[in-house]
Amino acid sequence: METALQISNLYKSYKNTDFKLDNVSFHVPKGSIMGFVGKNGAGKSTTIHAVLNIIQKDSGEVTFFGQTMDDENRSIRNDIGVVFDTLHFSGELTPKKLEKVFKDIYDNWQGEQFFSYLNRFQIPADKKIKTLSRGMNMKLSISAALSHKAKLLILDEATAGLDPVAREELLDVLLEFVEDEDHSILMSSHISSDLEKVADYITFIDQGKIILTETKDTLMYQYGIARMKQSDFEKIDPSAYLAMRKRGLQLEVLVQNKREFSREYPDIIVDNTTIDEILPLLTQEDVK
Numbered sequence: 001m002e003t004a005l006q007i008s009n010l011y012k013s014y015k016n017t018d019f020k021l022d023n024v025s026f027h028v029p030k031g032s033i034m035g036f037v038g039k040n041g042a043g044k045s046t047t048i049h050a051v052l053n054i055i056q057k058d059s060g061e062v063t064f065f066g067q068t069m070d071d072e073n074r075s076i077r078n079d080i081g082v083v084f085d086t087l088h089f090s091g092e093l094t095p096k097k098l099e100k101v102f103k104d105i106y107d108n109w110q111g112e113q114f115f116s117y118l119n120r121f122q123i124p125a126d127k128k129i130k131t132l133s134r135g136m137n138m139k140l141s142i143s144a145a146l147s148h149k150a151k152l153l154i155l156d157e158a159t160a161g162l163d164p165v166a167r168e169e170l171l172d173v174l175l176e177f178v179e180d181e182d183h184s185i186l187m188s189s190h191i192s193s194d195l196e197k198v199a200d201y202i203t204f205i206d207q208g209k210i211i212l213t214e215t216k217d218t219l220m221y222q223y224g225i226a227r228m229k230q231s232d233f234e235k236i237d238p239s240a241y242l243a244m245r246k247r248g249l250q251l252e253v254l255v256q257n258k259r260e261f262s263r264e265y266p267d268i269i270v271d272n273t274t275i276d277e278i279l280p281l282l283t284q285e286d287v288k
Contacts, residue, residue: 001029001030002029002030003027003028003029003030003063003065003066004028004029004030004064004065004151004152004184005027005028005051005062005063005064005152005154005184005186006027006061006062006063006066007024007025007026007027007047007051007060007061007062008025008060008061008062009023009024009025009059009060009061010023010024010025010047010050010051010057010059010060010061010062011023011024011057011058011059011060012046012050012055012056012057012058013058019041019043019046019207019208020208021043021046021047021050021057021208022207022208022209023060023209024043024047024060024205024208024209024210025210026203026210026213028152028184028185028186028201029184029200029201030181030182030183030184031178031180031181031182031183031184032178032184032185032200032201033174033178033184033185033187033198033199033200033201034184034185034186034187034199034200034201034202034203035187035188035189035195035199035201035202035203035216035275036048036186036187036188036189036202036203036205037188037189037190037192037195037202037203037204037205037275037279038204038205038206038279038283039206039279039283040190042205042206042207042208042283043205043206043207043208043209044156044188044205045085045156045188046208047205048154048156048186048188050062051154052069052080052082052154053069053070064076064079064080064152065079065151065152075107078106078107078108078148078149078150079149079150079151079152080150080151080152080153080154081144081145081146081148081150081152081153081154082145082153082154082155082156083138083141083142083145083153083154083155083156083158084141084156084157085156085157085158085160088141089129089137089140089141090129091128091129091130092128092129092130093128093129094125094126094127094128094129095118095123095124095125095126095127095129095140095143096125096126098129098140098144099111099114099115102114102144102147102148106148107148108148108149109147109148110147110148110149111147113146113147114143114144114147117139117142117143117146117147117173118140118143120169120173121136121139121140121142121143121166121169123136123139123140123143133161134161135161135162135163135166137161138158138159138160138161138162139162139166139170141158142155142158142170142173146173146177150183151182151183151184152183152184152185152186153174153177153183153184153185153186153187154185154186155185155186155187155188155189156188157188157189157190158170158187158189159171159189159191159194160189160190160191167191167194171194171197171198174187174198175198187199192274192275192276192279195216195275196216196220196274196275199216200215200216201213201214201215201216202214202215202216202219202275204278204279204282204283206282206283207283211282211283212282219273219275219278220272220273220274221272222256222257222258222259223254223255223256223257223258223273223278224254224255224257224258224261224270224271224272224273225252225253225254225255225270225271225272225273225277225281226241226252226253226255226258226261226265226268226269226270226271227250227251227252227253227268227269227270227271228250228251228253228268228269229249229250229251230251232251232265232267232268233251233253235265236253236265240255240261240264240265241253241254241255241256241261242254242255242256242281242282243281243282243284244281245280245281245284252281254273254278254281254282255270258270258272
């Protein structure tokens, strides 16, 4: 399987804090959307910043399309489109003036495509960026990322600040992007329903460590949550589940194959699950 992005044993520590990226490893296959999820402070943005050389990693290897990105390798930078959760454009510029800036930055800049996205997202080309709403600014960033023939999009909370209708519009654009099998997306988001609609794979991170990478369909259709009393839990083989937590008087148990579990323990109810339910089980988040 060809990869657009390969991250191997990425390590980054900080002085005066216990947090670190602890040998983070996963890859984004070509032609796919990888959802990247974790609690606030789990290491999603730090990983993305280290991957893009915005912060210096202590060790590990990152390759894009089999190549290492450095300051001299301009071609890789042209092949990557990036959208962060905060805007990095001057508020005094208009989208129309911003287009001229990007024309000088990217070798493959597509001005007509950029203005086409502005029209599609109903972004006024002649208004100063500082007057646009957060949602409009996010769509402006996405328009720019999609307008220089990028092969890989890296989106850090790109749907944040968008209303449900705008998010659906963006998700449609992302699905159109990966119709080209040479295109791929790494997308971090705390809106798990968005990832459930478009992602092919999901990678979970917690406290700087990768704890699970799985196909989205496997998570949705094979994994399950068994709900039971303590007396039932004590009868279960520890190899039959991945994680558990107590919720009131009930135990929730994450199982990797709900059908096999139900055959083995027919008296225990097993429900379908979601990313929002899997994450706290894997990370042992306290229930409030």
